[in-house]
Every structure is written in structure tokens, then in C-alpha cells.
Amino acid sequence: MSIASITASSRLASIVGPAHVVSDSPELGAYEIGGQRPSSAVRPGSAEEAGEIIRFAAAERLCVVPTGACSKLAMGMPPRQYDLALDLTRLDRVAAYDPGDLTLAVEPGIRLQNLAGVLAEHKQWLPLAVPYWDRSTAGGTIASGVDSPLRQMYGTARDYVLGLEFVTGDGIAAKSGGRVVKNVTGYDLHKLMIGALGTLGVITKINFRTFPVPISIRSFAANFDTAERALELRHGIARSPLTPMALEILSPGTAQLFSGDAAAKIVREALPRHLLSSAHWTVIAEFSGKDQVLDRCEREFGQLAEQCRCTGVSALSGDTLVGAAGRKREFVPIVLASSPAATIVKMSVLPTRMKELLAIAAKAAATNAIPWSAMARGSGVIYFALVPGEAGEEARRRVIQATDQIVPECASLGGNATIPWSPAEWKGALKVWGPEVAGLEQMRKLKNIFDPSGVLSPGRFIGGL
Amino acid sequence: MDSRLLHELRRVFGTEGVLHEPEDLLLYEYDGSVEVAGPDCVVFPRNTEDVVAIVKLANRYKTPLVGRGAGTGLSGGALARQGGIVAVFSRMNRILEVDPENQRATVQPGVVNQDLSVAAEHTGLYFAPDPSSQKACTIGGNVSENSGGPHTLAYGVTTQHVLGMTVVLPTAEVVRLGGSAVDRPGYDLTGLFVGSEGTLALVTEITVKLTRLPEAVKTLLAVYDTVDDATETVVEITRRGITPAACEMFDSWTIRAVEEYVHAGYPVGAAAVLLIDVDGLREEVEIAAADVAEVCRLHHASEVRVARDAAERDLLWKGRKNAFGAVGRISPTYYAMDGVIPRTKLPATLRRLAQIGEKYGFEIGNIFHAGDGNLHPLIPFNGRDRDEFRRAIAAGTEIIRCCIDMGGSITGEHGVGMEKDHLMPFLFSAADLALMTRVHDAFNPDGRLNPGKIFPSSKACGEIYARPASAVAVTSPKPA
Numbered sequence: 001m002s003i004a005s006i007t008a009s010s011r012l013a014s015i016v017g018p019a020h021v022v023s024d025s026p027e028l029g030a031y032e033i034g035g036q037r038p039s040s041a042v043r044p045g046s047a048e049e050a051g052e053i054i055r056f057a058a059a060e061r062l063c064v065v066p067t068g069a070c071s072k073l074a075m076g077m078p079p080r081q082y083d084l085a086l087d088l089t090r091l092d093r094v095a096a097y098d099p100g101d102l103t104l105a106v107e108p109g110i111r112l113q114n115l116a117g118v119l120a121e122h123k124q125w126l127p128l129a130v131p132y133w134d135r136s137t138a139g140g141t142i143a144s145g146v147d148s149p150l151r152q153m154y155g156t157a158r159d160y161v162l163g164l165e166f167v168t169g170d171g172i173a174a175k176s177g178g179r180v181v182k183n184v185t186g187y188d189l190h191k192l193m194i195g196a197l198g199t200l201g202v203i204t205k206i207n208f209r210t211f212p213v214p215i216s217i218r219s220f221a222a223n224f225d226t227a228e229r230a231l232e233l234r235h236g237i238a239r240s241p242l243t244p245m246a247l248e249i250l251s252p253g254t255a256q257l258f259s260g261d262a263a264a265k266i267v268r269e270a271l272p273r274h275l276l277s278s279a280h281w282t283v284i285a286e287f288s289g290k291d292q293v294l295d296r297c298e299r300e301f302g303q304l305a306e307q308c309r310c311t312g313v314s315a316l317s318g319d320t321l322v323g324a325a326g327r328k329r330e331f332v333p334i335v336l337a338s339s340p341a342a343t344i345v346k347m348s349v350l351p352t353r354m355k356e357l358l359a360i361a362a363k364a365a366a367t368n369a370i371p372w373s374a375m376a377r378g379s380g381v382i383y384f385a386l387v388p389g390e391a392g393e394e395a396r397r398r399v400i401q402a403t404d405q406i407v408p409e410c411a412s413l414g415g416n417a418t419i420p421w422s423p424a425e426w427k428g429a430l431k432v433w434g435p436e437v438a439g440l441e442q443m444r445k446l447k448n449i450f451d452p453s454g455v456l457s458p459g460r461f462i463g464g465l
Numbered sequence: 466m467d468s469r470l471l472h473e474l475r476r477v478f479g480t481e482g483v484l485h486e487p488e489d490l491l492l493y494e495y496d497g498s499v500e501v502a503g504p505d506c507v508v509f510p511r512n513t514e515d516v517v518a519i520v521k522l523a524n525r526y527k528t529p530l531v532g533r534g535a536g537t538g539l540s541g542g543a544l545a546r547q548g549g550i551v552a553v554f555s556r557m558n559r560i561l562e563v564d565p566e567n568q569r570a571t572v573q574p575g576v577v578n579q580d581l582s583v584a585a586e587h588t589g590l591y592f593a594p595d596p597s598s599q600k601a602c603t604i605g606g607n608v609s610e611n612s613g614g615p616h617t618l619a620y621g622v623t624t625q626h627v628l629g630m631t632v633v634l635p636t637a638e639v640v641r642l643g644g645s646a647v648d649r650p651g652y653d654l655t656g657l658f659v660g661s662e663g664t665l666a667l668v669t670e671i672t673v674k675l676t677r678l679p680e681a682v683k684t685l686l687a688v689y690d691t692v693d694d695a696t697e698t699v700v701e702i703t704r705r706g707i708t709p710a711a712c713e714m715f716d717s718w719t720i721r722a723v724e725e726y727v728h729a730g731y732p733v734g735a736a737a738v739l740l741i742d743v744d745g746l747r748e749e750v751e752i753a754a755a756d757v758a759e760v761c762r763l764h765h766a767s768e769v770r771v772a773r774d775a776a777e778r779d780l781l782w783k784g785r786k787n788a789f790g791a792v793g794r795i796s797p798t799y800y801a802m803d804g805v806i807p808r809t810k811l812p813a814t815l816r817r818l819a820q821i822g823e824k825y826g827f828e829i830g831n832i833f834h835a836g837d838g839n840l841h842p843l844i845p846f847n848g849r850d851r852d853e854f855r856r857a858i859a860a861g862t863e864i865i866r867c868c869i870d871m872g873g874s875i876t877g878e879h880g881v882g883m884e885k886d887h888l889m890p891f892l893f894s895a896a897d898l899a900l901m902t903r904v905h906d907a908f909n910p911d912g913r914l915n916p917g918k919i920f921p922s923s924k925a926c927g928e929i930y931a932r933p934a935s936a937v938a939v940t941s942p943k944p945a
Contacts, residue, residue, distance in 0.1 A: 178805075182613060182838070182877040183877060184611045189657070191656030289752075352567055379647050416644065
């Protein structure tokens with residue numbers, strides 16, 4: 001331990017107390033990003049302490065990465081410099097909950113699972129069915145900007161985060177938005193924080209709009225010989241009056257992936273036998289409502305699937321519904337657990353372009369002899385997983401080649417492509433943030449305003465921000 | 466104004482593209498609010514290049530520049546507070562694309578909100594944000610103010626429907642933000658620019674989501690003998706997790722004003738009514754309508770009427786959407802407020818508003834988006850009476866203070882504009898405002914674009930209202 005880091009640790013200890021500073025211990029391994037380990041991790045007990053730590057870090061030019069459960073630190077690029085992990089898990093309180101108004105304020109370190117328990121007492125929930133759900137924190141979920149199958153009905157965090165409190169890179173506490181469900185006062189700075197990977201501020205409080213838990217949920221699946229037919233069902237549902245909560249299209253490759261040991265370890269509930277097959281594309285749609293509504297959804301889903309020449313339709317309920325929904329939610333961790341070389345390209349495109357984009361990606365994978373599987377959402381988002389068996393040099397070369405084909409093709413279809421997850425040591429050679437986007441100069445301006453000395457997660461975000 | 470600037474503007478836009486005579490400018494001194502501020506000239510761009518040309522000229526002549534749609538705004542957002550050029554987007558009114566398969570449309574900013582829904586109707590789609598002024602207001606204006614409307618209760622405000630925009634920055638750079646696909650990587654610039662009240666850029670093209678028209682709609686009218694029963698109904702509907710498509714409340718004063726105007730069958734003499742839409746699948750609508758009716762009766766509604774057909778439904782909604790106009794027939798000048806409170810605080814807040822009215826000597830009318838706690842108290846006053854005007858403004862400020870005390874906000878959909886800039890410090894700390902100011906200055910460093918909006922000015926409170934009494938007296942009722 002260097003003299004500088006000893007001094008830093010003692011200063012940090014004076015802010016949060018020695019029990020809440022970790023230095024030079026194996027415990028720091030939990031905070032690793034792409035092989036980089038911070039010299040200390042510090043756990044503030046209040047937003048004020050978080051602010052003081054940031055001010056100290058900015059003065060000392062120490063770079064800070066805010067963390068929650070550390071489940072999504074692998075996303076984006078590793079930081080250029082990483083001195084301090086700002087572990088926010090002690091900030092885990094429900095600050096205010098007004099069930100009658102369906103509004104909630106929480107600290108960032110609260111786990112989604114614990115929060116779900118609090119909300120369930122009032123038959124409410126947050127539609128954040130995000131990967132690593134059982135350990136994710138609210139703050140990490142918002143900062144990483146991961147989406148959820150439930151976006152089909154509820155949208156993304158942008159649609160139900162009402163306001164945020166945060167500490168900027170110069171240690172100043174600020175806020176935007178508010179706690180009421182409708183509000184246009186001031187600039188929506190909180191929208192910038194969503195998905196910014198902690199590069200603009202440290203989130204210290206989140207105001208959510210909550211939702212009533214659906215009365216009852218049923219899920220239906222239909223199998224198809226081709227992606228085209230499966231996507232036709234997606235379009236048919238969009239044209240119909242049906243409004244599913246979730247709508248995913250799974251490639252044949254997910255059959256093996258979802259029935260494997262890795263999946264079983266992550267999602268306890270079993271997947272119904274024969275739901276997925278390695279010869280078929282499968283559309284799974286979840287619906288909510290009372291029985292007479294769900295009966296109609298079942299009937300019309302079946303009819304639409306027939307019209308698209310499905311090979312079979314099945315209904316899921318109870319544990320099998322949870323088993324399937326859980327695997328869709330945990331698609332990313334299941335893929336990552338199945339191969340040390342797993343690389344996931346996240347693409348988004350207009351729904352009518354999904355067919356073409358999937359074909360392009362599948363061809364790129366096949367040309368480079370990489371097994372793949374894909375999960376597409378009704379909204380036009382596709383998670384395309386390249387899953388080579390091992391992580392050797394040959395696999396690296398092939399994955400780079402395949403993604404170098406996919407990313408620009410996606411852009412030429414008017415879409416977006418990034419590579420949020422891959423082996424850390426490959427990131428430097430991959431187009432992690434996709435092709436250059438318009439507005440990068442404006443984003444840089446914002447980064448300079450929020451984090452003038454560049455101490456917050458430097459380099460993790462798009463364009464090296 | 467500088468005659469050379471006028472000359473140059475005319476050279477680019479022709480004489481028919483520039484207005485500068487005082488009588489021509491009169492119209493542009495107003496919007497739907499009680500604010501007044503006149504430009505030195507008005508120009509009518511036809512495309513993005515025209516807007517770039519205007520921005521360059523404004524920069525060269527160091528002249529303020531303000532974008533304007535239909536002028537239906539309710540916070541002075543489109544008024545030239547410091548004079549200068551007003552760029553009116555009414556000639557950029559083309560719907561560039563409707564893509565039904567992907568539920569997208571791309572429009573120029575001057576497209577009238579309702580025109581997009583009409584254009585998309587044959588595909589079974591519509592543009593969901595529905596401000597009451599939707600027959601006149603433009604989508605560019607909606608984007609600038611992040612407008613709401615009655616049905617945003619279920620469908621969300623403008624920002625939830627905007628995916629991408631082309632903007633002209635104050636440097637005259639053209640930037641494309643977002644796109645037609647979801648989840649553009651990078652900071653959510655679209656989210657920042659929507660609702661920035663024309664202070665960060667001029668918008669020249671907008672890509673929006675279109676929403677599928679519901680299969681079924683039912684409109685209920687619940688009639689009450691007390692305001693408390695109506696507000697308690699709203700609290701209970703929210704608490705039970707029922708989300709109607711819209712849930713509007715009128716008090717006795719506005720019921721009378723509306724009914725005398727539209728003759729829709731509103732019960733004159735009732736203390737309050739709730740106008741509630743439920744929509745979705747036929748089966749869902751049956752269930753939701755029954756649930757809503759049950760809650761209304763539980764809270765002593767003397768009558769729960771269900772509109773028999775589309776004609777009756779449209780007539781009831783016509784009453785709601787033309788309410789501000791109806792009020793204008795009774796009191797040509799009134800102050801239309803906009804505040805938000807947590808829905809659980811509705812009964813207490815409405816009681817407090819009545820007390821505030823009494824204190825200042827006004828009968829305050831209420832017609833508002835009860836379902837999301839977005840209040841629109843209307844303070845009728847005599848515009849020729851300077852003292853009465855001052856009292857109306859004082860009452861308005863107290864109402865907004867009350868919203869803040871209840872844990873709410875100072876604007877739910879009208880924007881801060883030049884109406885509420887001085888109230889911003891009640892809601893935001895100096896640090897919050899300093900950060901927002903830095904964002905403003907990064908994009909609009911000379912403050913040339915829409916100056917004097919959102920941020921509290923250094924001027925003394927009240928100064929902004931010091932204007933000739935005659936100026937307010939000519940305010941005419943507008944759709945709002």
C-alpha cells in the first residue's frame with residue numbers, strides 16, 4: 001500500500017468511519033472492473049457523506065466508480081482510472097412511500113427484491129424485471145439503464161422515474177424533477193443520469209411512480225419454423241387491440257441455453273418441457289387482467305399465431321410461467337454463465353427491420369462459426385448473444401470479426417448497436433459503444449458540466465466519456 | 466430594431482415572410498397566459514435551412530430569438546420577453562411521414578397536434594398527448610413545453626412519445642438527436658431538450674410514437690353535492706389502482722360556464738362533477754367502468770351517467786376541451802393556473818384554494834386533471850382594474866405556494882416560462898438552479914435564444930407584471 005493510499009484511506013475513514021472503508025483486502029475483488037481493482041472501497045452512510053467523498057476525490061484527482069450490487073459493472077468500458085469504489089449499499093432506505101398516490105422515494109442502495117416486498121404489502125410494484133434482479137439495487141438499475149421485458153407495457157425507467165437527487169463530480173448535491181406524477185418544472189436533468197453508468201453523478205435518491213400489481217397474469221407461447229413467421233406474430237399483435245405486458249421472440253438457440261444447468265442455477269423455477277425447441281423460433285407473450293380479459297387474449301393470441309402458421313401454441317401458468325419469465329429476465333446472466341467467451345450485442349431497430357437485422361447477425365455468426373442465440377423484444381430491441389465454446393485467441397478473432405460486421409449493418413438499417421457484455425480483455429478491440437453517434441459533442445459538454453474534473457467513472461461511457 | 470437586420474431578413478424570407486409593422490406584431494405579443502411582451506419582427510421559416518439562417522442573423526446582430534408555434538401556451542414561453550425576432554413555425558406544418566407498421570410519424574414543428582391524429586386515424590393510430598388546445602397548438606410547441614392533456618393520465622406526457630428530433634442549436638449547428646429506433650446509446654439528449662421551453666435549441670423536425678386507438682371507450686359523468694365527495698372519489702380510484710384513461714374534475718362555477726356554452730348536459734347546480742374515460746379491450750372497459758361507478762357511488766355521487774354513444778361522449782369532451790373558452794365568455798380576463806399536488810392531498814388542497822379565493826375576493830373556478838393531481842385553478846378578474854389584477858397575481862402565487870407545501874410542483878404541463886420563473890427558488894435550491902443554468906449556458910451561452918424564461922431573473926418580484934392595464938384588457942378567450 002502506497003503512502004498516498006494510506007493517506008486517502010485515513011481521510012475516507014474520517015468521513016465514514018473506519019469500519020466503512022475497505023483497503024488492501026481481498027474484499028476489493030468484488031469491485032473489480034475488467035481486472036482493475038480500486039485501491040479502496042468506501043461506504044457512505046448518507047448523501048452528505050457521499051458528497052464529501054466526491055469533493056475529497058475531486059481535490060485529490062482520485063477517480064470514483066459508484067457501485068451497488070456490482071452486478072452490472074461489466075457493462076461499457078472499464079474506467080480509465082479507478083481509485084475508489086463508492087459503495088452505496090448502506091444507503092438502502094425507503095425515504096418516502098405514499099401508496100395512495102402511487103409514488104415512492106428510495107435511496108440507491110436498496111435492493112429491488114427488498115423493495116418489491118415493501119410494495120407488495122400495498123399490492124404495488126415497479127415494472128423493473130431486470131437482469132440479476134435478486135441482487136440488483138435500485139440505483140444500479142437506473143444508472144446502468146438496463147431494460148426489462150415489461151417495457152412492452154410500462155416503458156423504461158425514463159417513463160416512471162419522476163425525479164432524482166444526485167451528487168455531481170464536484171461534490172455538489174443537486175436534484176431535478178420531483179415527487180408528483182406530472183411535472184414539467186425545470187430541465188429534466190434526471191433523464192441524463194438514466195443509463196449514464198455513473199459518469200454524470202452519484203445517484204442518492206430516486207423518486208418513482210409505482211404501479212398496481214396485475215390482478216392475474218397468463219403467458220402464451222407459439223412456435224414457428226422461421227424468424228419471419230414469429231415476427232409476423234409480433235406485427236399481428238401490434239395491429240390488434242391486444243396489449244401484452246411483455247412480448248419476446250426467442251431464437252432456436254435459446255432452447256438449449258434456457259434448459260441448461262446455468263439457467264437452472266439462476267432461475268429456480270423450471271421451464272416447461274417442449275416449450276422451446278432447437279428447431280423453432282418461439283414467441284412468448286404475457287398478459288394481465290381479469291379472467292374474461294385473459295380468456296380473450298388467449299383466444300386471439302392463438303388465432304393470430306395460427307394465421308402466422310405456428311407449429312403449436314401453449315399456455316403457461318404458475319411455476320412454468322415464472323420459469324419462462326425468469327429466463328427472459330435473466331437472459332444476460334444465463335448467456336454469460338454459459339461460456340467464458342459469451343459476447344452480447346444489444347441492437348435496436350424499427351420493428352419491421354428486425355427480420356433483416358436478425359438475418360444479418362445470424363449470417364455474421366455463421367460465417368465466423370460462432371454458435372448464437374437471440375432474444376428480441378416487441379419494441380425492436382434485440383439481444384444477440386455470440387457464444388463460442390472457449391475464450392481463446394481464435395474465438396476472440398471470430399467474435400471481433402462477427403461484431404464488426406453486425407454493428408455497422410445495424411446502423412445502416414437506421415438502428416443502434418452496442419456490445420455491453422464481452423470478456424473484459426476483448427473490450428479494447430470491440431465496438432463496445434457502436435459507431436459514432438450524432439450529438440457526441442453535446443454529450444461531452446454535459447459531461448464537463450456535471451463532472452468538470454473527470455473523476456466519475458471516467459472512460460466507461462460512449463466516446464470515452 | 467436594426468434596419469439592416471430587417472433588410473437582411475427580407476432578403477432571405479421575402480416581404481411576405483417577415484412582419485414588422487406594429488399592427489402586425491400585436492398578435493405576437495400574446496399567448497394564452499396573462500403575460501404580454503412584443504417582438505421587433507416576426508419571421509416564418511419554411512425549413513431547417515431557413516431556421517439556420519435566422520439563427521445566424523440573430524447572432525450577427527446580437528438580437529434575441531424566440532420560437533413560436535400557435536401561441537396557445539400558458540406561461541409566456543413563446544413571447545419575446547426582451548424583444549427581437551420571433552420565428553413562427555406555422556409554415557413548417559408538413560407531416561413528413563406516417564409509418565403505421567412501426568407506429569411512428571415524423572413531422573415538422575408547426576403541425577397542429579390534432580392534425581397528426583387525424584392523418585393517422587385511417588391506420589388505427591393517433592398521437593396520444595392531447596392538450597385541450599389540440600385543435601390549434603403545434604407539436605413543436607408541445608415538445609418545447611412537454612405538454613400534457615387529459616389523457617396523459619394513462620398515456621404519458623409529450624416526452625414519453627418523442628423518439629428523436631432535429632434541432633438547430635444557438636450556434637446554428639444542426640444536430641439530430643435520438644432516432645426512430647428506441648434506446649439510442651449515449652446521454653438522453655432528447656429527454657433533456659423536450660420540455661426545455663425553447664431555451665436550448667429550435668426544433669425543426671420531430672419523430673414521435675403513435676398509439677393504437679383503443680377498441681372501446683366509455684365516458685362516465687359522476688355528479689356530486691360536495692366538492693369533498695368528488696375529490697375523495699379520485700383519491701379512492703387512485704388508491705385502488707384503477708387507472709382511467711382520463712379523470713377530470715369540474716366545480717360548480719365551471720360546470721355552469723361550460724354548460725351555458727356547449728349544452729352538453731352538464732348538471733348546472735351540482736357542486737362538482739368528474740368526467741372519467743376508461744378505454745382498452747371491450748372486456749376491460751366493462752370491468753373498469755363498473756369499478757369506477759362503484760367508487761363514485763361509494764363516495765355519494767348523486768348520479769353516475771354513462772355516455773350512451775360517441776356523440777354524447779364527444780359533446781361532454783367538447784365541454785371539457787373548450788372550458789377555458791367558456792370561462793372567457795363570463796370573464797374575458799382570467800388567470801389560468803397550473804400546479805401539481807400528490808393525489809392524496811386533493812381534498813385538503815381544494816378546501817385551501819376556496820379559502821385563498823375568499824381571502825383575495827375571487828370566486829376561483831376549478832377544472833382540472835384530477836387523476837394526476839394537476840390543478841388548473843382559474844381566477845377571473847377585471848383586467849381594467851389594476852388593483853384586482855395585482856390581487857389575482859397574489860392569489861395565484863399563494864396557490865402555487867400551497868401546491869409546494871403539499872409536496873407538489875409549480876407546473877404540471879404549462880411550463881415555467883416567464884410566468885413562474887420567480888417561483889423556481891421555492892422548489893429548487895441554489896445548487897439545483899446553478900446546475901441547470903450551467904446546462905443552459907453550455908448550449909445557449911449568450912442567452913440569445915428565448916431569454917428571460919425558466920430561470921429567476923435578477924429583477925424584483927412583481928416587476929414582470931408591471932405593464933399597461935390596457936394590455937391585459939384585450940386578452941380574449943382562447944382555447945387552452
